Amino acid sequence: MDYRKVPDGEKLAGEVAFEVFMKYIGRIKERKAAGSDRFHAEFLKHADESVQRFIHRMVNSILKQEVQIDECFLVGEIRLLFKKEPSANLRNWRPICLLQMVYKLVSMILNDRLTTLTERFHLLEDSQEGFRKVRGTGRQAQSLVWMFKRAARQGSKLYCIMTDFVSA
Numbered sequence: 001m002d003y004r005k006v007p008d009g010e011k012l013a014g015e016v017a018f019e020v021f022m023k024y025i026g027r028i029k030e031r032k033a034a035g036s037d038r039f040h041a042e043f044l045k046h047a048d049e050s051v052q053r054f055i056h057r058m059v060n061s062i063l064k065q066e067v068q069i070d071e072c073f074l075v076g077e078i079r080l081l082f083k084k085e086p087s088a089n090l091r092n093w094r095p096i097c098l099l100q101m102v103y104k105l106v107s108m109i110l111n112d113r114l115t116t117l118t119e120r121f122h123l124l125e126d127s128q129e130g131f132r133k134v135r136g137t138g139r140q141a142q143s144l145v146w147m148f149k150r151a152a153r154q155g156s157k158l159y160c161i162m163t164d165f166v167s168a
Contacts, residue, residue, distance in 0.1 A: 004123050005121070005123075006117050007121070010117055012114060013063055013064060013065050014064060015060040015064050016059070016060060016063060018056050021105075022052065025041075025052065025105070026045065027108065028041040028101075028105075029041060030042055033098050034098065035077060035098040035101065036072075036100060037100040037101055041101075055101070055102065059102060059106055062102070063109065063110075075100075076098055076100075078097055079095070079096055080093040080096075081094045081096055115132075115133075144160065147160075
């Protein structure tokens with residue numbers, strides 16, 4: 001059995017340069033609700049550099065594992081977002097979790113590092129398309145078209161099962 005793994009010595013921990021950190025700040029979506037810290041993305045994007053450097057040091061101390069993440073950073077507020085009528089039907093509301101800004105930044109950085117390791121060491125099957133860069137349902141649909149065309153050329157039958165995971 002093929003057990004793919006990340007070689008020893010590869011880490012998720014470690015600091016991030018200030019210039020790279022600022023790119024993460026730039027990626028945070030604006031006009032979104034704030035977490036329990038009440039910091040909106042706009043605040044951090046337009047804050048004085050001294051504030052941005054303070055948050056940068058805080059994030060790096062977490063990434064370098066110099067400090068334990070305080071439990072208050074791990075708390076999210078669950079809110080329901082209305083999606084469609086009728087509003088009395090709970091299925092027409094979508095739960096979201098509002099996170100604190102520092103937690104969002106640390107999560108973004110770790111997610112990028114984990115994604116990089118996953119792709120570099122081929123930890124996912126090639127058929128896994130969802131949530132991967134330059135992949136998606138379009139590629140899956142194209143593969144399906146090619147399979148149909150090949151089956152038609154060869155005069156063979158093609159059986160297809162499609163599964164739709166609602167709100168996956």
